[in-house]
Amino acid sequence: MENYMKLEVPAKSCNESFVRAAVAAFSVQLDLSIEEMCDIKTAVSEAVTNSIVHGYANMKGIVKITCKVIDSVLEIEIADYGVGIEDVSQAMQPLFTSGPEGERSGMGFTVMQTFMDELLVKSKPGEGTVVTMKKRIGG
Amino acid sequence: MDINLETIGTTLVAKLSGEIDHHTAPHIRDAIDREMNIRNIVNLVLDFDNVTFMDSSGIGVIAGRYKEIQARGGKVMIIRVKPQVDKILEISGLKTILDCSH
Ligand SMILES: Nc1ncnc2c1ncn2[C@@H]1O[C@H](COP(=O)(O)OP(=O)(O)OP(=O)(O)O)[C@@H](O)[C@H]1O
Ligand SMILES: [Mg+2]
Numbered sequence: 001m002e003n004y005m006k007l008e009v010p011a012k013s014c015n016e017s018f019v020r021a022a023v024a025a026f027s028v029q030l031d032l033s034i035e036e037m038c039d040i041k042t043a044v045s046e047a048v049t050n051s052i053v054h055g056y057a058n059m060k061g062i063v064k065i066t067c068k069v070i071d072s073v074l075e076i077e078i079a080d081y082g083v084g085i086e087d088v089s090q091a092m093q094p095l096f097t098s099g100p101e102g103e104r105s106g107m108g109f110t111v112m113q114t115f116m117d118e119l120l121v122k123s124k125p126g127e128g129t130v131v132t133m134k135k136r137i138g139g
Numbered sequence: 140m141d142i143n144l145e146t147i148g149t150t151l152v153a154k155l156s157g158e159i160d161h162h163t164a165p166h167i168r169d170a171i172d173r174e175m176n177i178r179n180i181v182n183l184v185l186d187f188d189n190v191t192f193m194d195s196s197g198i199g200v201i202a203g204r205y206k207e208i209q210a211r212g213g214k215v216m217i218i219r220v221k222p223q224v225d226k227i228l229e230i231s232g233l234k235t236i237l238d239c240s241h
Contacts (some may be wrong), residue, residue: 017158049161103202
């Protein structure tokens with residue numbers, strides 16, 4: 001099976017739950033378990049929230065979401081055109097956060113890594129960040 | 140997100156319903172903090188029975204309240220945790236420092 005969907009939303013926190021729900025609705029075609037569905041929603045929430053909180057630092061911007069289904073693999077790409085990340089491997093370390101003032105725990109990337117099978121982060125300061133995640137459904 | 144607060148002595152019971160994320164976290168934090176400061180709260184019970192979703196923003200909220208309660212010499216308890224929330228609590232390491240039950 002091959003299918004895809006594209007979504008674009010302004011960087012507003014009220015869109016976090018909408019994007020989670022939209023990706024979940026698209027994923028249903030894969031016949032996934034409740035646990036897999038929950039994993040996907042959580043990982044998507046982390047990436048979209050990061051774009052809004054860090055990428056755009058709560059200023060105006062656009063978050064683009066692309067989902068693809070290729071056989072039993074769900075691929076999700078979340079992109080922003082925000083500030084970007086200087087040091088990606090440092091940012092991905094558990095507990096690393098650049099914004100403790102908003103009570104951030106520095107666990108977003110760790111959650112994405114744990115809940116999905118693959119995680120790829122591409123970023124350039126001043127240009128933006130693209131997070132690509134894959135999950136194989138049914139183990 | 141809905142939050143229902145009840146004080147029993149020096150213990151605050153916060154019943155949460157709905158989704159905990161970056162959008163709803165400030166509301167939860169402010170509601171609990173206000174109550175903790177008005178009354179002389181020492182212990183905090185978070186009732187997660189109706190929590191349908193939580194991401195790392197929730198970890199931040201819980202960790203922040205834990206620090207404050209610890210400073211007051213009290214305890215934080217999370218009760219009626221559902222499987223979808225259990226996984227993120229586990230990863231966060233919060234389960235090793237808090238009293239969590241299903
Ligand atoms: N889209 C992004 N644009 C710019 N910086 C980012 C982006 N995503 C992540 N970062 C950087 O990577 C760091 C780590 O992200 P991560 O999601 O792991 O933790 P956090 O967002 O700080 O805290 P939490 O997700 O636990 O609330 C962030 O603090 C930020 O500095
Ligand atoms: Mg994050």
